[in-house]
Amino acid sequence: MRHSLPLAPQFYVTAPQPCPYLAGRMERKLFTALQGEQAGELNDALSKQGFRRSQNVLYRPSCADCAACLSARIDVAAFRPTKSQRRVMRRNAALSRTATSPWASDEQYDLFRTYLDGRHGDGGMADMDMFEFAAMVEETPIRTRVIEYRTGEAPAPGREAPLAAASLTDVLDDGLSMVYSFFDPALQPQSPGTYMILDHIALAREQGLPYVYLGYWVPGSPKMGYKANFSGLQVYRGGQWQTVTDPFAYSADTHPLSVDPIAEQVGRITLPGVRPVGR
Incomplete structure (x- = not known):
């Protein structure tokens, strides 16, 4: 018997x-x-519409009484670096960028493990092995790149300089989406995480892409506060993108009516080539 996938995606919670x-x-x-x-x-x-990719799944927060997680992106045309961010660019000027295919390497995994052990030892990825890391990098049905950053000189002819940082990045029709990035914790004084975002802004501008997608900004969460430091930041809220002019105007307070029922959320999703689901 021949089977085929449904024409419209099925949504789950x-x-x-x-x-x-x-x-x-x-x-x-x-x-x-x-x-x-x-x-x-x-x-x-x-x-x-505020979704993010993880391997071959697209997801968006849909908590029962909390709408604190806001999908965030940078409007490249509106971005202006601060004095601090210009210093970050100068401190990392020696890093070289290379875009590679989404194929996991031992060197990437070693850096990934060093990053987790040094910064997120109690996080959800703390127990990821090489096979799971490879799945995160390689299981992508779309146009994805691993953006590598290397520092210093090659240790020997035919060998590359040490890997200092990397970002798993999707190429969208309107921008670059930073799926996951990691770096050598020893380089923390150079702010490599901030630098990778700044470099993606530059890369998007070079390619004529208007946005850099950063994942979710969560007001009140120290882990996500850094995203509010970038000018031109937009968040997806109430079914539309809006420019963040005052980060303190956004609250992480809960309310039983802050999230619409699942059926209404799905009903407002617009799919390519078809009418919104449920209409």
Whole structure:
């Protein structure tokens, strides 16, 4: 018997689990599979509606009484570096950038493990082995790159300089989406995490792409506060992108009516080439 995938994606909701960003809260996600010939178009369309990619899944927070997680992106044309960010660019001027295919290497995994052990030893990825890391990098049905940053000189002819940082980056029709980035914790004084965002802004500008997607900004979460330091920041809220002029105007307070029912959320999703789901 011949089987075929449904024309419209099917959306599901995860079971509640402890929130990794705000203590004492439970998170829930709305998600759908990313697969088939239309995967690229679906990823482009849903990224514009606050979704993020993880391997072959697209997801968006859909917590019962909390709407603190806001999908964030930088408007490249509106971005202006601060004095501090210009210093970061100068401190990291010796780093060289290379865009590679999404193929995991032992060197990348070693740096990834060093990064987790040094900065996120108690996080959800703390136990990831090489096979899981390879799946994170390689299981992508869309146009994805690993952006590597190396420092210093090659140790010997035919060998590359040491890997200092890397970002798993999706190429969308309207920007670059930084799926996951990591770096050598010993380089923390140089602010390599900030530098990678600044370099992606420069890369997007070179390619004529208007946005750099940063994942989720969570007001009140120290882990995510750095995203509010970039000018031109936009967040997806109330079904549209809005420019953040005052980060303190956004609250992480909970309210039982802050999130619409799942059926209404799905009903407002616009899919490529079809009418919104449920209409």
